[in-house]
Amino acid sequence: MRHCQTLNRVLAGFLLALCLSVIVTLGSQAQEPAAEAGPQPYEMVRSLQSLQEQIAQGNSHAIAAQRELLSKMDAAFVDLPAGTWEEPRNARAAVVHLLSGGHPRVMRNLLTLDPLPNIDKRLMEASLAYIEGREEDMAVLLEEIDPLDLPSGLGGHVALVKAAPYIRTDPARAMELLQVASLLMPGTLVEEAALRREVFVAGMMADVDRFRVLSIRYLRRFRSSVYAGDFRRRFALALDTLGFVKSEDKFALLNPVLHEFDADSRRGLYLRLARSALLAGHLNVARKATAEAMSLAVEGTKEHEILKIYRAATRLDPETISANRDLLWSVDKRMLSEQDLAVLDGVYVVLNSVRHFPEPPANVIGEFNVASSMKDPEQRAWVTSDMELAEVILRRTDKVLAELGEQHDR
Structure with missing residues (x-):
């Protein structure tokens, strides 16, 4: 296992070095206009996607490298001769570049060319509308375009952005498009982003089984992603809406998912569940969630003090009066917020x-x-x-x- 991790780090370092070499090459070409023609746009996009795959696997250094590469690509794409975009791969690369964080001025410039780049104009206009926040315009432009009819490297991006307006208006349709995005670009930042959104949509649809399956898939594939924090936030919000604290059977379904998280995240989620269950009056679930959180909490921390209160609250019967009294008297109130003190009072x-x-x-x-x-x-x-x-x-x-x-x- 350790050898595999070392190999992965070496490979990630090699890919990062390769992408950085592209950045250096682009920089030197900007300073020497007469130099030999450099990499084609589709080749630059490949380097960009290699960086994004590292970001999806948790390489934070790749973010800075991506930012620099995008900046170099912005300048290079504007200066390239019009004939460059007659190559379909380069035309597709222009759309991918924009949807990956490129500057919109590049696409605005390409839309003024005559002839236009060798790609459906609707894709160019839709990508620009999406980046500029005009989702309604983007949806109209992409309405008749099926991402599955496009090359996978472009279709995945199109499916991902096409799903955005449907998340609130038609979650089932959004889920279909997000699944297409994951299917077309596995292992990439597009799949990582699609899975994060799928978990959120499953929560909106109250689809518990899909929520569980997608959460486990995300954690097993992208637990180290630079954007995993956003996933954890969406996951926690979904817990409040899917009713996992309402019954012991439903809570039991959640346990395998929670055990995919690291210990710190798992402790925080169990603490959140314990509080929600307690305030909702579901004491059996609160008792179980509190016990799980207590096993992960560090003595002397604020969380540990709060869990003492929750533990006492879940065993309010005559036989435990003395034990509860001693437990509550041991709580360090100086570490509690006003809300926590109110629970203690209750x-x-x-x-x-x-x-x-x-x-x-x-x-x-x-x-x-x-x-x-x-x-x-x-x-x-x-x-x-x-x-x-x-x-x-x-x-x-x-x-x-x-x-x-x-x-x-x-």
Whole structure:
């Protein structure tokens, strides 16, 4: 395994060096106009795509190299003679260049040529419309163009951008186009981007099975991608909409996916699920998510303190009163946000309701010290912060007890 990783690094370094050599060559040609003709546009695009494949595999240095190569290509493409674009491969390269981050002035210049580059004019105009944010115009221009009828290196890009307007209006159609993009350009940044969007669309469609399959595929193919952070963000948002916290069976479906993440990401996702389940009242799921997160949390961190609260909240029964009391008293409140403190308050309220149901006797922990409600500043001078917290909790107790009383009557 270690030898394979070393080989991959060497190969990535070789490809990066090769692409950088193209950049240097383009730079020297810009300084020496009389020099021998350099690489053709389609050859430059190949170098660009090699860099993008490295970006998809997590090579952050390739981003800077890509930026520099694109800049060199912008200048070179504008200066190339019109006859260059009569070669179909070069004409396609111009569209790919723009959709890969090239400057739109290149395409604007090509659209003024007579004759035009040897490619469907709609593809040129559509790529320019997409880059300029005119998605409606782009959709109209591409409506009759099937990405599968194009060479794969261009068709994948076209399928990816053609899907964009449909994500909100017709998610099923968007999913079809994104699948085509992945099919036409496997292992490339186009497939990486398409998979990220597919996960988002599956979440919108509430398609749990597809969401799980696509997430696992992305993580196994592109977990190191420079853009994996965007995937994790989209994944977390989808968790909130797909209802994984509503039942233990549904939560169990998610576990294999979460175990594809690195430990840090997995801990954060379980923490998010535990909180959502707890606030929604699904205590069995909250208990399981909390246990998973606790096994990954580092003692003494804010996350660990929060998880103590969640753990106590999921086992509010008479048999665990003493253990919960000790656990909650061990929480370092200085590390908590206002929202976390509010959850802690709520747990204390329910804990005392269970302990003293149906009503807490006077002057015990369930009711706290009545002196904490005194308003005179001089009388309150001796009141501790814990007693002030107790006063806040006391104001919330009546509502909780009333609800418990109603359940008891039923």
